[in-house]
Amino acid sequence: MTTTDATTSTTTSAQPRRALRLGVAGPVGTGKSSTIASLCRALADEFRIGVITNDIYTDEDARFLRAEGVLPEERIRAVETGACPHTAIRDDVTMNLLAVEDLERDFDPLDIVLVESGGDNLTATFSPSLVDAQLFVLDVAGGGDVARKGGPGIGRADLLVVNKIDLAPYVDVDVEQMLADATDAREGRAVLGVSRKQPETVEVLGQWVRDMHSTFREGGHTPQDPGPMAPHFHADESGEGGYVHSHDDGEPAHQH
Amino acid sequence: MLTTPTPGPDRSAALLLLSDGRLPAGGYAHSAGLEQAIARGWVRDATTLGDYLRGRIHTTGLVSASFAAAAQHRTASAMEAGDAGGTEGLAPLGAALAGLDRELVARTPSPALRRIARDLGRMLLRAMRSIAPSTQPVLDAAGPVLQQPIAYGTVAAALGLTARDAAGLVLYEAAATPAVAAVKLLSIDPFATHRCLVGLAPELDELAERAAAFATADARDLPALAAPLSDIAAELHTNHDQRLFAS
Numbered sequence: 001m002t003t004t005d006a007t008t009s010t011t012t013s014a015q016p017r018r019a020l021r022l023g024v025a026g027p028v029g030t031g032k033s034s035t036i037a038s039l040c041r042a043l044a045d046e047f048r049i050g051v052i053t054n055d056i057y058t059d060e061d062a063r064f065l066r067a068e069g070v071l072p073e074e075r076i077r078a079v080e081t082g083a084c085p086h087t088a089i090r091d092d093v094t095m096n097l098l099a100v101e102d103l104e105r106d107f108d109p110l111d112i113v114l115v116e117s118g119g120d121n122l123t124a125t126f127s128p129s130l131v132d133a134q135l136f137v138l139d140v141a142g143g144g145d146v147a148r149k150g151g152p153g154i155g156r157a158d159l160l161v162v163n164k165i166d167l168a169p170y171v172d173v174d175v176e177q178m179l180a181d182a183t184d185a186r187e188g189r190a191v192l193g194v195s196r197k198q199p200e201t202v203e204v205l206g207q208w209v210r211d212m213h214s215t216f217r218e219g220g221h222t223p224q225d226p227g228p229m230a231p232h233f234h235a236d237e238s239g240e241g242g243y244v245h246s247h248d249d250g251e252p253a254h255q256h
Numbered sequence: 257m258l259t260t261p262t263p264g265p266d267r268s269a270a271l272l273l274l275s276d277g278r279l280p281a282g283g284y285a286h287s288a289g290l291e292q293a294i295a296r297g298w299v300r301d302a303t304t305l306g307d308y309l310r311g312r313i314h315t316t317g318l319v320s321a322s323f324a325a326a327a328q329h330r331t332a333s334a335m336e337a338g339d340a341g342g343t344e345g346l347a348p349l350g351a352a353l354a355g356l357d358r359e360l361v362a363r364t365p366s367p368a369l370r371r372i373a374r375d376l377g378r379m380l381l382r383a384m385r386s387i388a389p390s391t392q393p394v395l396d397a398a399g400p401v402l403q404q405p406i407a408y409g410t411v412a413a414a415l416g417l418t419a420r421d422a423a424g425l426v427l428y429e430a431a432a433t434p435a436v437a438a439v440k441l442l443s444i445d446p447f448a449t450h451r452c453l454v455g456l457a458p459e460l461d462e463l464a465e466r467a468a469a470f471a472t473a474d475a476r477d478l479p480a481l482a483a484p485l486s487d488i489a490a491e492l493h494t495n496h497d498q499r500l501f502a503s
Contacts, residue, residue: 080499095285095379
């Protein structure tokens, strides 16, 4: 499936404007919420923005964003993902899809809806039935070698953000090398080094979103699926190692 | 003209699809009150989990299943009328289901439970619009917002299932949702949770028969059994910090 589900949605009244739906995924603690806060600060004068947060539990991220005061707080809504954030952006997007459609209807016209995934592992990416484009967020403090590991989010999200670059000297990471590794892993797709303490980097990130919005508005953007899941490891019940498999050969999906 | 799927035992694949926990309709994020029951010490192990599930299916489970059966019957009747005389026949469906919805809401004292059932019902209807586009005329006539048991009944009818199917499905869901959530919330053998479900199977079937018998009943005459602790748990859960499940 390469198109979003918006065309099949049904509301009885006039259709609200279809916003650019932009996903923000990445491991726990890499700065997804603060990236969204930065984007809202940079773009709130130009675009009408709404935010859906997904937490592993409760609505912590929505509370953080409301406290940051970057948007009218009613335009920030939380979806609880039953301790399984991965499922809510990929296998079962209905909760998020409905939340996005509700936001678009209630605050019509919105230009951009940001959907923040609950922090998960490197294989968690958004289904194109939920978002039009997605950012994958890493940070330098997670280790300079993470970008080299690849995987669907790092390799094929529309944009890879390497966050907290101001921390690099303290964690012995060579930012230029990490960005170069990421660019290699992505075969030339966009990579940005960002720190909210370096406003010029936030401006470049904001410009990327502006450009994506223009392309989307002009109908020039087709949602890409970064998946299928990369081969991954399962511990063996007997405790004797485990096995690596992938899901692209007709194996049934399963819970992790 | 609509084509009403033929009801009967040959629709079992549709029943399996609808009752499959992997159906992408948002249900996996809910524990049906179990998380709070565990937090309060009401459920502690496989034995008390079994008691919790039994209490649930015999009270709110039976009520939900009866409303699902009633919704199936009203939807199937409207579809037959639609087949006979074009889409005009579906027109009264919205009002019939809204009447059922009001009766079910009246049987649900907790505002949190009403909101959760409404959200789950909306998600099921939203998901089915994409999953089974052929059901769209029926779902449009039914309306986008229905309590979950009524949504199940309507969707079941749209897929050609019977009132008994709808009742059995809702009862199984009432037991399986918390049973599956238990493994994330308790230190419990996952086989033990399914052992509870197997143990309840004869009761689930018997209750489904009873619920299905209400399919044609007036909405006012549907069962009104209550489970007050479930209502209290749902209210407590809305303010429970660091919950894993939305309900």
